[in-house]
Amino acid sequence: MHATWHLPNGKTVTAEVKSGLTLMEAAVAHNIPGVIGECGGSLSCATCHVVVDPTWSTRAGQPSAFENDMLDVTDADRQPTSRLSCQLRMAEALDGIILHVPG
Ligand code: FES
Numbered sequence: 001m002h003a004t005w006h007l008p009n010g011k012t013v014t015a016e017v018k019s020g021l022t023l024m025e026a027a028v029a030h031n032i033p034g035v036i037g038e039c040g041g042s043l044s045c046a047t048c049h050v051v052v053d054p055t056w057s058t059r060a061g062q063p064s065a066f067e068n069d070m071l072d073v074t075d076a077d078r079q080p081t082s083r084l085s086c087q088l089r090m091a092e093a094l095d096g097i098i099l100h101v102p103g
Pocket residue numbers: 024036037038039040041042043044045046047048084085086087
């Protein structure tokens with residue numbers, strides 16, 4: 001399975017992501033700049049903020065109430081399809097997902 005990150009500088013990175021891995025873990029493993037994952041995925045840092053490409057937002061689903069609150073404290077402004085990527089777990093339905101890293 002794979003995911004693609006669009007970086008603020010216009011570059012694109014596509015990488016293999018094992019099923020079950022969060023997209024924050026995958027981003028950190030592939031050194032995607034701007035996705036830090038400071039809290040290790042415990043929903044307390046918001047440094048794993050990504051904007052799900054609108055073509056994938058339905059499959060990505062909705063944030064939980066707590067994630068929703070955390071999305072209000074991200075560094076970059078929240079977008080309609082913003083998510084915390086530690087809460088997105090790679091699975092069949094997300095294979096090929098496109099994420100935008102906020103600048
Ligand atoms: S890694 Fe901290 S909120 Fe996602």
